Amino acid sequence: MTRTLLLSNKLNDEILVSYIQNGNMQAENLLYIRYYDTLLAYNRYLIRDRHKAEDNLQDSIIIAIEKIRDGAYTEQGQLLAYLKKICKFAWLNKNKKKKIIVNIDPEYYEIFPDIDDVFNDEPMHKCVVSAFDEISEQCKLVLEAYFYRNLGMKKILEECPFLKTLENARRRKYRCKEQLKEIAIEYYNNNQN
Numbered sequence: 001m002t003r004t005l006l007l008s009n010k011l012n013d014e015i016l017v018s019y020i021q022n023g024n025m026q027a028e029n030l031l032y033i034r035y036y037d038t039l040l041a042y043n044r045y046l047i048r049d050r051h052k053a054e055d056n057l058q059d060s061i062i063i064a065i066e067k068i069r070d071g072a073y074t075e076q077g078q079l080l081a082y083l084k085k086i087c088k089f090a091w092l093n094k095n096k097k098k099k100i101i102v103n104i105d106p107e108y109y110e111i112f113p114d115i116d117d118v119f120n121d122e123p124m125h126k127c128v129v130s131a132f133d134e135i136s137e138q139c140k141l142v143l144e145a146y147f148y149r150n151l152g153m154k155k156i157l158e159e160c161p162f163l164k165t166l167e168n169a170r171r172r173k174y175r176c177k178e179q180l181k182e183i184a185i186e187y188y189n190n191n192q193n
Helices: 013-021 025-047 050-069 079-098 107-111 115-120 122-134 137-148 153-159 166-192
Strands: none
Touching: 013 025, 013 050, 013 079, 025 050, 025 079, 050 079, 122 166, 137 153, 137 166, 153 166
8 A cells, every 4th residue: 555545535434444453554643643633632622731631642542553453443433433432531541540530430421521510519429429329230231331341332232131233232322321311410409409
């Protein structure tokens, strides 16, 4: 493959992923170049500190390339979303190691978009933890697999025998997330009165 072809914008993400899976270094570089600005902006939104955001971006790209090589990427057509998810979890894992975040599982961040409110609001944090205890075991398995263990929907389908199809798995994840959110908000509202 020529360098010109690889750097072309006509190379779609699926082909790019297949080249990375085959160990093509130019494809890895293209992944970095293609998504650098978007992912830097996303990391700046998450982290606020430019240097830490850049460090997290570098680490996340390395993790993404390793996961793609290992065949863990299964979200066809969702490469940017997959990369953003890796950025988010890389940052959360770094903070867990530093004990900046205490007893909050990553699935809560996806459910409450303004996560600073959960960090700064102890009652909301307790409500989310309590709500997680209230949802069904099946929902706990699905949410933990997707948000905490960062598994793709195909892997979740394999691990959860109660899920019959990929579409069923996606719907179940959405319903479980909504159920957790509703219970947490209800707890929060009851505690505010």
